[in-house]
Amino acid sequence: MATITLSEHVISTFTNGLATLSHVLRVAEAHAAANGLDADAEYLQARLVADQLPLTFQVQNATATVRKNIAxxxxxxxxxWADDEKTFADLHARIARALExxxxxxxxxxxxxxxxxxxLPLAGQPFKLSSRQSALGHGIPNFYFHTxxxxxxLRSKGVPIGKKDWIAGFLGVAL
Known part of the structure; x- marks a missing residue:
């Protein structure tokens, strides 16, 4: 039985997850264009509920999670990184930066x-644990949460994405 290293698990999960995130953003842009909408105006500040942070924040935090965990x-x-993205192009550039x-x-x-x-800062308090525990118990779940x-x-805004759009990137399959 082969053993997967922590680096293999973390790097592949984050890389594939960023591919998924990039893909759903591209589908949103294409959907907006096909329907005569401005993707930046329609989606960037969208949220599921009033007290939740918007799409832009979710991308910023997913990529910040990558950066913080690798450090x-x-x-x-x-x-x-400055959280100053205002367009889909900016979000794609941020994802590219995280991939780098x-x-x-x-x-x-x-x-x-x-x-x-x-x-690991947790609820405003320092919490000590192993790097492995930090990555597997906090970093990856936090990344999944924001992606x-x-x-x-995007789905709630009518973007035609489904489970295949979510899973394909994590499998390393381009759609």
Missing amino acids: RLTGAADVA VLKGADAAAIDARAEEEVE ATAYSI
Whole structure:
């Protein structure tokens, strides 16, 4: 039985998830264009409920989760990105930037640090756990939360996306 390393799991999950996110954004843009809508005006500030943050935030937070987790897993300093995206083009550029972080991630460093203790801010308090626990118990679930919420916002706005659009990217299949 083959064993999957922490780096393989994290990097592939984030990479494939970003492909999914990029795909659903492209479908939203195409749907808007086909219906004479301005995708930026129609979708960027859309949300599922009034007290939830909009689509733009969901993409920003999904990509920030990638950046923060790779920094935490490799022991590198985390350098925050400005959250100033105002267009779909900006969101695509942000996703591309997160993909570059993943391409440059030091897999050996991630695997070497898998059991090292890291500090994770949780509910305003520092929480200590292993890098592995941080990635598998917080990083990946948080990433899924924001990418699934982005998908759901677009779906609620009538964008014709379905389960195949969600799953294909995670399988590494381009639609």
